[in-house]
Structures are given as C-alpha cells and as structure tokens.
Amino acid sequence: MAERNQRITFARSPRGLPVPEDFGADETSIPSPADGQFLSRTIYLSLDPYYRNVMKNSQIYADRLHPGDVMVGETVAQIVESKHPQFAAGEYVAVRNGWQQYGLSSGQGVRKLDPASAPLGAALGVLGMPGLTGYAGTVYLGRPLPGQTFVVSACTGPVGTTAGQVARHMGARVVGIAGSAAKCEYAVKELGFAACVNYKDGDLTAALKQACPDGIDVYFDNVGGDTLTAVTRNLALGARIVLCGMIEAYSMDTPPPGPWLGPIVGARATMSGLVVYDHMNRMPEMVKLISGWIRDGQFRYREDVSEGLAKAPEAFCALMRGGNFGKALVRVGAE
Amino acid sequence: MAERNQRITFARSPRGLPVPEDFGADETSIPSPADGQFLSRTIYLSLDPYYRNVMKNSQIYADRLHPGDVMVGETVAQIVESKHPQFAAGEYVAVRNGWQQYGLSSGQGVRKLDPASAPLGAALGVLGMPGLTGYAGTVYLGRPLPGQTFVVSACTGPVGTTAGQVARHMGARVVGIAGSAAKCEYAVKELGFAACVNYKDGDLTAALKQACPDGIDVYFDNVGGDTLTAVTRNLALGARIVLCGMIEAYSMDTPPPGPWLGPIVGARATMSGLVVYDHMNRMPEMVKLISGWIRDGQFRYREDVSEGLAKAPEAFCALMRGGNFGKALVRVGAE
Numbered sequence: 001m002a003e004r005n006q007r008i009t010f011a012r013s014p015r016g017l018p019v020p021e022d023f024g025a026d027e028t029s030i031p032s033p034a035d036g037q038f039l040s041r042t043i044y045l046s047l048d049p050y051y052r053n054v055m056k057n058s059q060i061y062a063d064r065l066h067p068g069d070v071m072v073g074e075t076v077a078q079i080v081e082s083k084h085p086q087f088a089a090g091e092y093v094a095v096r097n098g099w100q101q102y103g104l105s106s107g108q109g110v111r112k113l114d115p116a117s118a119p120l121g122a123a124l125g126v127l128g129m130p131g132l133t134g135y136a137g138t139v140y141l142g143r144p145l146p147g148q149t150f151v152v153s154a155c156t157g158p159v160g161t162t163a164g165q166v167a168r169h170m171g172a173r174v175v176g177i178a179g180s181a182a183k184c185e186y187a188v189k190e191l192g193f194a195a196c197v198n199y200k201d202g203d204l205t206a207a208l209k210q211a212c213p214d215g216i217d218v219y220f221d222n223v224g225g226d227t228l229t230a231v232t233r234n235l236a237l238g239a240r241i242v243l244c245g246m247i248e249a250y251s252m253d254t255p256p257p258g259p260w261l262g263p264i265v266g267a268r269a270t271m272s273g274l275v276v277y278d279h280m281n282r283m284p285e286m287v288k289l290i291s292g293w294i295r296d297g298q299f300r301y302r303e304d305v306s307e308g309l310a311k312a313p314e315a316f317c318a319l320m321r322g323g324n325f326g327k328a329l330v331r332v333g334a335e
Numbered sequence: 336m337a338e339r340n341q342r343i344t345f346a347r348s349p350r351g352l353p354v355p356e357d358f359g360a361d362e363t364s365i366p367s368p369a370d371g372q373f374l375s376r377t378i379y380l381s382l383d384p385y386y387r388n389v390m391k392n393s394q395i396y397a398d399r400l401h402p403g404d405v406m407v408g409e410t411v412a413q414i415v416e417s418k419h420p421q422f423a424a425g426e427y428v429a430v431r432n433g434w435q436q437y438g439l440s441s442g443q444g445v446r447k448l449d450p451a452s453a454p455l456g457a458a459l460g461v462l463g464m465p466g467l468t469g470y471a472g473t474v475y476l477g478r479p480l481p482g483q484t485f486v487v488s489a490c491t492g493p494v495g496t497t498a499g500q501v502a503r504h505m506g507a508r509v510v511g512i513a514g515s516a517a518k519c520e521y522a523v524k525e526l527g528f529a530a531c532v533n534y535k536d537g538d539l540t541a542a543l544k545q546a547c548p549d550g551i552d553v554y555f556d557n558v559g560g561d562t563l564t565a566v567t568r569n570l571a572l573g574a575r576i577v578l579c580g581m582i583e584a585y586s587m588d589t590p591p592p593g594p595w596l597g598p599i600v601g602a603r604a605t606m607s608g609l610v611v612y613d614h615m616n617r618m619p620e621m622v623k624l625i626s627g628w629i630r631d632g633q634f635r636y637r638e639d640v641s642e643g644l645a646k647a648p649e650a651f652c653a654l655m656r657g658g659n660f661g662k663a664l665v666r667v668g669a670e
Contacts, residue, residue: 224596243596243599243600244600246596246597246600249595249597255595255597256595257592257593257594257595258592258593258594258595258596259592259593260584260590260591260592260593261559261578261581261593261606261608262581262584262590264578264606264608265578265579265581265608265609265610266608266610267608268607268608268609268610268613269607269608270605270606270607270608271596271599271605271606271607272603272604272605272606273596273599273600273601273602273603273604273605274600274603275600275601275603278603
C-alpha cells in the first residue's frame, strides 16, 4: 500500500467553544495488524458532543488526550486486512478508529454491521450509541406512560430523535425543543411530535407552558442550563427528569450551577443521571426494535454529513454551536 | 373566663434572615366554639423552618398571611370546651392553633394524643410531622441498604434525628452533618451515628471524603446550598438524594441556583423531592414504630424549649440561624 494514513490530532484544550485551531493534522504510514488484530479503513466518523469533554481531559471518560494524539471517536469502517480469527477482510464494523483513515483493532467492543439491514451511517446514530442513549434513557429511566407529556431537548439530534420517537411509540404526547424553525417543523412533520418549541424564540418557560398545558411528566435533558430551568417551572406532579447531556457545560472551564431545586421538591420530581455505558446490554434489543421501525417507515432520522476527513474539525465546531441538523457525520472514505 | 388570648402576629415579610420585628403581638377575647368546633389551650408551639416560607407567601403552601394575622403553626393543646361530638374537654390534641394561647378547631387534621404513651412535645417533633418527614423520606425514598453510607444534614434537628436513627435501624452506616462540636458529639454518642462532620470546620468536601471513604449511598438533604454541593462530590455509584429542606433558600428573596449536576450523571445518581403531606397515611406506622423504639431506649431525641409565647419570635429567628439544638418548641401553657 503506497497510500498514507491521514489523521486529525488533538492540539490543545479549547477555551470555551472549540475552534478549528484546537486540532492538528498529520499523516503516518498505514500500520499493519499484529496477530489478533485487524486493520480497517474508515468510512464514516461520528461527531459527538462528548468529545469536547474528552478534550478537557475530564475524568468522566477513560480517554486521555495529549497534544499530537489522534482524536478519539466512533467510526464505521471496512476491514482491509485481518489477523483476527473472528474478523475477515471485507466485513463492515462499528469500531473506534478515531479521526483517521485507517485504524487497528483487537476486536474488543467492535460490532459487525450488515449493510443490507440498515444504512451504514445509522450505526453511529440512531442504531448506535446515541440511539441506545435515547432508547435506554426513555424506556428504563424516563418511563413515560400513555398520554403523558414527554419533552426532549436537542430533539433533532440522534439522541433526541430516538428518545422522542420511542416515547411516541410508548403512547406519550411528545414535545420537542430545538434551535430553529426548520428543526421544529421537521420534528412535528417528520418525527410525529405533537409540538416543538424553538428555544431561540424568547420566553421558553411560557412557550413550554403553552405547549404542555398539563405540565411535563418526563423530560429527557440533552442540554442542561437555561433549558432545564425552564422545564423545572413546568413540571407535572411526580415528574421524572433524565439527565443525559449538558452540552452548554462541555465548553465551560468551570462547571455552571444547576437549576434552583425548589420546583423539584414541589413537584415531587425525580432527576436521574444516565450514562449509556451502563446499558450496553440493551444494544441488541434496541437495534432490533428500531431497525424494524425504520424498515416499516415508523421511525425517521436525519444525517448531516460533511465530506472528507479534513472537514472534521470545522464540522465538530459547528456541532458544538448547534449548527448541525441531524446526526453529524464525516464521510472519510467511500462505502 | 376573664382571661384574654395572647397572640403573635405576622407583621411583614422578612428580608433575609427573620428578625423579631417581623412579628407583632396583640390580644383578643377567648373565642367560643360553635357547633362542631372545640376550643383548646395551647401547651407547646412548634417552631419549624417552613414558617419562613409561609412568611414570604410562597405558593408552595396553602397558608397565606396578611399583616395582623395570627402566625400559623402546629401546636399541642388541651381541649377546654367542645361542641364537637368526637372531642371532649380535657383531651390532648395535636392541632394547628398557631402562635396563640387559645384556638378553635373543626377537628379536621387533628390527632388525639395519649400523654401516657409519649411526652406531649414529641407529637410536634419525632412523633409528628418532622418525624414523619424523616421516616418516610428514609424508608420510602432514600431506601438505604445494610452497610450503605447514609448521610443526613441538620442531623440533630427532629427530621435529621429521625432520618438518621431510622437509617441506623435499617443497618446503614450513618454520618451526620451539623453546625457545632456539641451537636456532632451528641450525634455520635447519643444518636449512635458512626461519625458526624461539623460543616463550620472548613473544607466540607474533604471532611465528607474522610468520613465516607466508600462514598455516599444515600443523602437526606435538609439544607441544600453548599452542603449539597459538597455531598455531590462524594457520591457512590447509584446514590440517592432525598431533597427535603432548603433552609438557606427560605431566607432568600430570589431562589439560589442548585449544584452543578455533572456529578449526578457521573454517579448515575437519583434526586427525589419529598413533600411530607404525600405520606400522611404513614403517620400511624411511624408513631407505632418510633414510640416503641423510644420506650425501649433505642431512639433518642432532644428538645430546645423556650418559655412563654412572647419568646416565640426570638426563638424562631435563632432556629433560622441554626442556633437551636434539638426540636425547637415554645412552652405556651402548663401541661
């Protein structure tokens, strides 16, 4: 192979929102698999908000980055050479290659993908970790009952798309929160939500009161901050809040305070923290259920694909500003 | 009856911590019961932090005070005249007479007391609403398992005393938080807690880490604020936080922010709001259980009694500064 391996590297911890200069780029030779390893070429790179936390060396995550390290990340790839007995050249896999064209793997945590059963990119979105997050958080923590009001923020992203549509399939009345009129229109027309509130349109507390006249029974929180505060002012008695993401805080050096907790007591509400890794055993049931819904046209999702690895830093920075519309992917190589 | 009815009235909403000038005093004639009512003379007046919230006309509480109104509050009283078929002169009752020497009641929400089974004042503390709060919050929300670490703040007050000792009887290792060395000594020596941390002794986060080396499995929160933040930095995986009181916030005009919620997610923790009125049906089981423990010497409590109704404003202000030691009562009349 005369080709080289293009990589995007970690340059420095961002100050506030990330900028492209927080990343570097280099190239290496394409590595060869040792016994028990396989080499795969990256097709799609997943962009996820939690990378921002990894870049701050948060202790929540196992990854630790040093300047010059290749950026970590989930990918869909095709195996090009294998010295692993359970993987063969030509197979498609979900594997953590990171932000590079080629990666080695021991096979640990790798899922094989069937390109005939679902589009490959979905394995990084609604049929991957974000989908599992939305699914497990809704089914096992949020537990909406039929007719209850279920609110989800960042509702056109892969986690929110999944949480909201799963709640809809459970009989809940789903209200989304998103950051543009186009996203809100998509949530109602395509995802089947009862309503969607644009948080950039002024008084979110009042808008939620109008969209949720009986109060909010379940809130799936992907963003924290002021949005969470507005929700706490509209809770129904016995409400459940699933704390999943705090995208605002990922770009802050000092963690921000949380909402005033008085309304939590008044509503006898429960807030629970969700970490998707605790629910890995639910991955097969989630993939089976949601891929079935996708084939039947009962579950929709949207991808926002950037072309070429070099675009990854810019696309990631846009994601952290809420500039994406749908699951943020980078096409690194041809399918 | 030539006697008059001395009363303490609401004068104005306090600014910050209450001061005696926020109260007034007057006297009225002693009222006569109509058909279906009884008149009782107050023996003990209970002082509880939530009165501060009532004085701010918080919408959480049903009571609404106007200047000149008698202050609301729980009391133990003896019936002096009855035109109610189910109550007789001479009987002792827990009744909401408020801050006055005599009160009328329709009998609604009134509990009869047997002075032979427990000291009368306990009906306002560990065998009354504060006890029910500590009991129900621990047994039904906190749910400590044997060997788990259970932390309770304001641990020598009636709610904390009950929560901590109930958790001890459930097999938990109980660690108290209090505001003086004397209170901490009492918690360990008398209440049987494994340890007690004085939050005025500097770095509470570090002190809790030392007292709870395996992390905090259950936190019964009576105070909110910085204490809650310090606890969130020491959570065990799967921790449960019972939000019960936010005494700091009661004296603020603008509700303060809550703690940064990242550690709640990291610990997969759950925070639940407790409102004691939801658990009124547990009152008989609580009284039976805890009065039995009191008789067997397996449950202790302490009262901080001020003498005479005129002392009530001053005693209440001291309570809100944490100056009491044990359940704050005012002796309004002889037993």
